Amino acid sequence: MTTRREQTSHESRELILAAAARLFAEKGYRQTTFVDVAERSGISRGSIPWHFGSKEGLLLAVLERSVEAIRAGLSDEAPDVAAGFEQLTRGVGALFGAPTTKLFVTLLVEALEPDSPIRGRYAEIHAVLREHCRRSLERLPLPPGLSAEALAVMIIGAGIGIHQQWLLAPDRVDADAALAALRTLVAGLLPPGAPGR
Structure with missing residues (x-):
């Protein structure tokens, strides 16, 4: 049974992390x-x-909490191609609209430094996102020669890039419109007549 002191400690920890x-x-x-x-x-x-x-x-605790939140929000449930496409396109929008995205983009420069304490954790975050995206893409009828893995790298990179541009110039970059364009491009990869096309 949790004591009042343990509960207060947990609440304090959560307030600090947030x-x-x-x-x-x-x-x-x-x-x-x-x-x-x-x-x-x-x-x-x-x-x-x-x-x-x-x-x-x-910082490491903040990033760990963010990774857990991302994992908890990613679902692999997609019974068919149409559902898989819908999940992927919804996921792209939700992922890059999440509060954690601003944190990841802001910390990017620090993560790129060779001796950065967050470099490994940051790489893990990207790996989690790419893996989820890849699994979603593997359910779709992609054109021959286009791997789900390469496309996942492109989608995650594009989403992060869109968000970064929006953070730098929110008055000149419409992130919602850009993410909608990304979803349209992904839909265009599906063969004619495929669900989601």
Whole structure:
């Protein structure tokens, strides 16, 4: 049975993680301080290292939580080609409209550094997304010579690129329209008469 103290500790941890995720997405990892996280979460600054050990530990916990949320939101249930296509196109829109996407795009530059503490976790996030996309694509009648794996890399890359452009210039980039265009392009790969075409 969970004690009140354990419940309070869990609630504090969740508030810290939520606040840190928003701040990392807004300001980036390097510019975010424990003071920022404490102010945003309403939890004392001293509680943060107690829960996570260090700022790097906090960042890794935020990314782990995000990976779990993505995995929980991805379903492999698709009984037929039409359902598979519908799931894929809905998934593309939902995935790149998720709050976690802003976090991933903001942290991209830091993840690319060879000694980055998040490089491996970031690569895992991309692998999870590509694998889900690949499994969805394998249910569709793709043209000969076009692998589901290569197409998954393209779709995930396009979605991240669209979101990155939108974050840099939201007044000049219509992310919804661009994602709709991506879905239309994927639909165009299906043979004439195929469900979803």
